[in-house]
Amino acid sequence: MLLWLLMLWGGPLDAALSYQLELQESVTVQEGLCVHVPCTFSYPWFAFAPPYMSWFQKGADVNHDPPVATNRPNQKLHERTQGRFFLHGDLQTKDCSLDIKGVNMGDSGTYFFQIFTYSYLDNMLSLNVTALTHTPDILIPGTLESGRPGNLTCSVPWACERGTPPIFSWTSVALTSLGPRTHFSSVLTLTPRPQDHGTNLTCQVYFPAAGVMVERTVQLNVTYAPQNTAIRIFQGNRTVLKILQNTSSVLILEGQALRLLCAADSSPPAELSWFRGSPAWNATPINRSANLDLPQVGAAEEGDLTCQAQNPLGSQHVSLHLSVVYPPRLLSPSCSWEGEGLHCNCSSRAQPAPTLRWRLGEGLLEGNHSNASWTITSSSAGPWANSSLSLSGPLGSSLRLSCEARNAHGSQSAAFLLLPGTPEPRTSGVLGAVGGAGSIALLSLCLCLFFRVKTCRKKAAQPVQSMDMNPASSLGSGAHQHQSWTDSPADHPAPADASPISREEQELHYALLRFPKLKPQKWESIHTEYTEIKAHK
Structure with a gap:
């Protein structure tokens, strides 16, 4: 009969006659996660009692203190572990496994198993809870392009499915909206802008059962x-x-x-x-x-x-x-005798376009004006400015005349110098005596005709001097200088420093034109040029 009962029990003789427990004595788990502790037990075949099992924390009074987990219906549980510790005991399969979800630091400790009224104190469970080191995963599919919506997924694949669902939250300066979520993940729809490039996106996951939070931060890489x-x-x-x-x-x-x-x-x-x-x-x-x-x-x-x-x-x-x-640049100013007056032209180029004005003696002449003695005609086109001055009436050798061009970046001027020459020949007087002698009158008439013819010949030859001096010559460099005489007969007139020539012999007009060349720094060059004044009779 005893042998038949042992065969029904299905185990070795020592297991049938004693209490035994098999489990992992030490288990380590991170807070917020779940853990499954496998456990099997045996008890004597003759111990007939209701199939109630429980887990207690070490030091508990099994007769007065509530268990942390049990399969007994309506059994009050320890308030710290209620809803988190589960015992799915099975007397037939001898299963005493313990499931814990939402582990927190307070769960660290030692636990023992009890069946019927027997406590397995020889084999107890040591539970070690450590800080949660897992972080969420953020998945960004493809490239984030400015203006195009994209879905980003934050997930915690390491979280336990049996636990309380975690709470997801997102933080970003970008334009976002929440999409669908599952037990382990949350989807965020983001429409990036250029200014979102390089900014932070953070996903936070809170585990309410354990009271812990983890997060991950990434930098957005937005193309634009x-x-x-x-x-x-x-x-x-x-x-x-x-x-x-x-x-x-x-x-x-x-x-x-x-x-x-x-x-x-x-x-x-x-x-x-x-x-x-x-x-x-x-x-x-x-x-x-x-x-x-x-x-x-x-x-x-x-x-x-x-x-x-x-x-x-x-x-x-x-x-x-x-x-x-650039500052003004004067381009070949010139003067010429036209009729009974002097006509001068002055042109300049600058950017911005220059203004031109004439200085006659102590006075300034500019614009388009005229009076009985002078006439000014001015015009401009693009960077060019042009002005002409016509002078009429007698001109003395002491006349001072210059043309000046200026803009905001500098100025340049050219002075005209009238060289001294012989004045206009005077009409000779008639020589005669007071009286009525015919011979005296005839002689006087002959002398008058002779002098008038000689004066007219001399007026027909009026040379104009033109001198062109190399700029180096004014510095004493030894450069040559040359002079030419135009519109004159073969007989050359004497230079200005020669002995005076009688007024009846010839009529000459001298002119000198000086060009001070300016640098951008507005200082006047010592180079001098001379130009020709042509006489037209």
């Missing part, structure tokens, strides 16, 4: 076309201007050095190129870098310069108009 393209202008070590809009005009003094630096905001970084004018589809850039150095700005650099920023998502360009300015 170039924007905010700008040109910085450097002179020396300082920034003089920053251009953000097209068609901005920049004034630069001729000869100065200029450095242009182009920058654009884009992701991925844009390729920067410089063009003259507007960049056409197949135009070749003048420079393929952010910097464009102009060591000495001249007329060739004047015009539109364009910086183009381009990446796979698009392009943007910004242009500036470079205007080269």
Whole structure:
């Protein structure tokens, strides 16, 4: 009979006659997670009692203290473990496994198993709870492109399915909206903008059962076309201007050095190129870098310069108009005798266009004016300015006349000097005696005719002197100088320092024109040039 009962029990004789427990004595788990502790037991075959089992924390009074888990219906449980510790005991399979969800630090300790009224104190469970080190996973499919919505997923695949669902929260400066969620994940729909590139996105997960929170932060990598393209202008070590809009005009003094630096905001970084004018589809850039150095700005650099920023998502360009300015330059002023007056022309080129004025003695003449003695006619076109002065009436050798051109960047003047010459020949007087002698009267008439014919011959030959001196000659460099006589007979008149010539012999007009050449620093050159004044009778 005893043998038959042992066969029904289905175990060895020692297991049938004793209490035994098999379980992992030490278990370590992170807070907030779940743990399953496998356990099997045996008890004597003759111990007939109700199949109630329980787990108690070490030190508990099994007769008065509530268990942490039990399979007894309506049994009061320890309030710390209620709803988190579960015992699914099975007397037939001898299963005493313990399930814990939402483990917290307070669960650390030692626990023992009891069946019927017997406690298995020889084999107890040691539960060690450590801090939660797992962090959420953030999945960003593909590339975030500006303006295009994308779904981001935050998940905790390591969380236990039996536990209380965690609470997900997102933090971002980007435009977002919550999408669907599961027990282990949450979806966020994000519409990125260029300004969201490089900003932080944080997913926080809170486990209410354990009272712990974990998070993960990532930086958004948003791609977008170039924007905010700008040109910085450097002179020396300082920034003089920053251009953000097209068609901005920049004034630069001729000869100065200029450095242009182009920058654009884009992701991925844009390729920067410089063009003259507007960049056409197949135009070749003048420079393929952010910097464009102009060591000495001249007329060739004047015009539109364009910086183009381009990446796979698009392009943007910004242009500036470079205007080269320079002080006035007088171009071959001249004077000539026309009829009974002196006519002078003065032309100048500058940027901005110069203003021309005449200085006659102590007075200033400008604009378009006239009176009985002088007439001024002025005009301008683009960088050119022209002015002419006509003087009538007698002109003395002490006359001071000059033409002056000026703008905001400097001035230049040319002085005209009238050299002294013989005055107009006077009509000879008639020599005669008071009386009525016929011989005396006839002789007087002959003498009168003789002198008048001689004077007319001398008036027919009126030379004009023209001198052209090399600028070096005025500095005593030894350079040669030459002079020529025009519109004169073969007999050359004497120079000015020779002995005086009678008024009846010849009539000469001398003129000297001096050109002070100005530098951009507005100092007057000592170079001197002479021009010709032609006489027209």
